[in-house]
Amino acid sequence: MARNTHDRDEPRGVRRVGARRLIAGLRIPARDEALLDVVRPFLPEADSASACAYRLWRRGLEVTLAEVAGLGVALPPGTTEDIVARLVAQRLQLCLPLLRRTGTLALLGIAATYRAADAQPEVAPAPTASLVEPIDPSAADAISGLGGSDFL
Amino acid sequence: MQPILPVPAGSILDLVARAWAADQIAAFSVHPTVRIGSATVVAVAIDNGNDALKGAVLRRDPALPDGEGVRSLLATIRVPTAFALAQTIQGRQEVTYSCDGMSFWTGEAALAHGGDALRLGPTIQRLDDERQRSFIGAGIVELLRVAGYPPGEHQIALTLAVPNTEIVIERDEKGVEQLTLDVRTRESLARHLKGRIWTIARTDDAQQPETWAIKVATVLPQAQTAGTVVALTRSPNGKAVSDIAGLRVIDIGGGDLHVTEVVFSPAQMINRRPGDGTIRIARALRTDRALASVIRNDVEAQQALVRQTVMRASRSVSITAEVQQAVASKGNAMVADVLAELRDSTHFVAITGGGVLLLRPLLADVLAHEAKEPGHDYLLVDGPLASHLNAIGVLFGLMFRAAGK
Numbered sequence: 001m002a003r004n005t006h007d008r009d010e011p012r013g014v015r016r017v018g019a020r021r022l023i024a025g026l027r028i029p030a031r032d033e034a035l036l037d038v039v040r041p042f043l044p045e046a047d048s049a050s051a052c053a054y055r056l057w058r059r060g061l062e063v064t065l066a067e068v069a070g071l072g073v074a075l076p077p078g079t080t081e082d083i084v085a086r087l088v089a090q091r092l093q094l095c096l097p098l099l100r101r102t103g104t105l106a107l108l109g110i111a112a113t114y115r116a117a118d119a120q121p122e123v124a125p126a127p128t129a130s131l132v133e134p135i136d137p138s139a140a141d142a143i144s145g146l147g148g149s150d151f152l
Numbered sequence: 153m154q155p156i157l158p159v160p161a162g163s164i165l166d167l168v169a170r171a172w173a174a175d176q177i178a179a180f181s182v183h184p185t186v187r188i189g190s191a192t193v194v195a196v197a198i199d200n201g202n203d204a205l206k207g208a209v210l211r212r213d214p215a216l217p218d219g220e221g222v223r224s225l226l227a228t229i230r231v232p233t234a235f236a237l238a239q240t241i242q243g244r245q246e247v248t249y250s251c252d253g254m255s256f257w258t259g260e261a262a263l264a265h266g267g268d269a270l271r272l273g274p275t276i277q278r279l280d281d282e283r284q285r286s287f288i289g290a291g292i293v294e295l296l297r298v299a300g301y302p303p304g305e306h307q308i309a310l311t312l313a314v315p316n317t318e319i320v321i322e323r324d325e326k327g328v329e330q331l332t333l334d335v336r337t338r339e340s341l342a343r344h345l346k347g348r349i350w351t352i353a354r355t356d357d358a359q360q361p362e363t364w365a366i367k368v369a370t371v372l373p374q375a376q377t378a379g380t381v382v383a384l385t386r387s388p389n390g391k392a393v394s395d396i397a398g399l400r401v402i403d404i405g406g407g408d409l410h411v412t413e414v415v416f417s418p419a420q421m422i423n424r425r426p427g428d429g430t431i432r433i434a435r436a437l438r439t440d441r442a443l444a445s446v447i448r449n450d451v452e453a454q455q456a457l458v459r460q461t462v463m464r465a466s467r468s469v470s471i472t473a474e475v476q477q478a479v480a481s482k483g484n485a486m487v488a489d490v491l492a493e494l495r496d497s498t499h500f501v502a503i504t505g506g507g508v509l510l511l512r513p514l515l516a517d518v519l520a521h522e523a524k525e526p527g528h529d530y531l532l533v534d535g536p537l538a539s540h541l542n543a544i545g546v547l548f549g550l551m552f553r554a555a556g557k
Contacts, residue, residue, distance in 0.1 A: 139386055140556020143382070143552050144419075145331065146378040147374065147378065148375070150338065150372070151370050152346045152370060152371040
């Protein structure tokens with residue numbers, strides 16, 4: 001009974017699949033499909049069309065979330081403005097070489113603060129994985145100092 | 153109920169206390185695994201105290217989509233150090249473990265069926281007891297299970313909180329003094345735990361039988377007080393979050409009352425054992441003539457202290473008055489020891505250990521009249537964290553050490 005009640009509250013096109021829900025089927029025009037072919041090789045961890053779609057959707061969601069967070073909307077528990085800012089910063093950082101080459105940074109008036117290091121075409125870590133800060137090197141020494149130096 | 157503690161913001165202790173105070177699972181942006189050589193293994197922490205085994209482990213948040221971010225959830229357990237060979241039960245089944253041809257119960261199940269206390273004392277004596285080793289293996293199974301790991305094969309990096317007195321000063325090959333593990337403890341851990349494979353069958357009343365294969369890839373022994381120091385002074389990614397240069401830890405454990413003074417730079421550690429832990433209160437209860445026939449050993453006495461009930465003629469009987477009397481007589485002596493250590497210290501003082509829960513009313517009374525200020529001069533680690541703190545701290549210590557290996 002509870003499930004029926006829940007279903008009534010959900011918009012059309014929403015279907016439960018295991019622990020996740022399938023939210024709307026996407027119809028992809030040919031032009032977008034061509035764009036998708038460009039980015040797909042850069043998402044090797046997505047081993048299916050739905051996994052790929054989810055990752056792309058997630059990127060869009062993060063950017064949109066940052067847009068509305070900037071307007072001051074209330075964020076759900078467990079999500080803070082700091083977290084959203086850091087998520088979207090990773091996306092933007094990857095866009096910087098293009099923005100710079102096309103002069104868009106200057107157009108936005110932020111060229112002066114753009115550092116040369118940002119232009120390096122280095123491979124960035126996965127955006128969300130980079131939220132994990134590396135273990136501070138001083139911590140290992142502190143453990144050794146307390147006698148925890150011997151891995152047996 | 154876990155209170156929020158006056159500790160450095162962002163410290164491991166702060167984050168866990170806040171989560172538990174809100175009745176939530178503590179979550180951290182760290183990986184639950186560590187790299188040991190070419191293998192990625194689950195980090196597991198065990199604080200095998202004289203009264204109870206405490207364990208801590210992290211597991212990737214299952215709510216996170218695959219490949220999206222890192223968020224690990226903390227799971228902890230506490231299992232009284234009681235052990236009994238399993239018997240055939242007609243009716244509701246107890247959680248039963250089978251390992252090396254032996255079926256046994258631990259913790260509450262063992263206590264409910266007249267189980268024995270396991271050996272107290274130094275690591276070497278305790279690990280020589282086969283029951284103790286099986287008890288630890290079963291504890292790891294239960295810990296992984298509580299965290300949500302599925303049955304099957306798991307390779308782990310095991311960190312063990314050992315008594316501070318088993319950490320000694322030795323000179324390395326360059327003649328530099330450093331704190332390290334006592335050689336006999338090291339040999340014992342290497343013999344009994346390193347490379348150990350526990351194959352444990354677990355059954356209970358509701359579930360299908362489960363088979364767990366736990367492989368210990370490596371063992372990192374740490375002083376139990378290191379757990380408190382790490383949790384209090386470091387963030388989950390190891391950054392220092394406190395400006396204190398040293399710390400005196402008063403650990404009121406089941407077996408021992410330990411006092412450890414730690415200076416961070418240069419690293420120094422001084423240990424004292426002013427006396428027994430809460431076992432002195434438990435033994436007072438055990439020798440109470442009215443309870444002598446229903447409390448048969450130390451672990452039963454420790455449990456009776458915590459629960460304030462005993463089973464007599466198949467009835468649960470309240471012994472609150474007897475516990476209060478025992479705490480009043482022996483507990484006041486312990487509080488006096490704690491107070492002397494607090495007053496005497498020029499360092500920040502952390503008062504921790506499972507005994508805090510028992511002595512809390514007495515401690516709160518006397519600390520309220522102390523000139524030293526809570527949060528500034530000392531910290532009383534209260535609530536469930538008091539007994540789990542060392543296990544949680546050494547878990548992060550293992551991750552820090554593995555990252556810097």
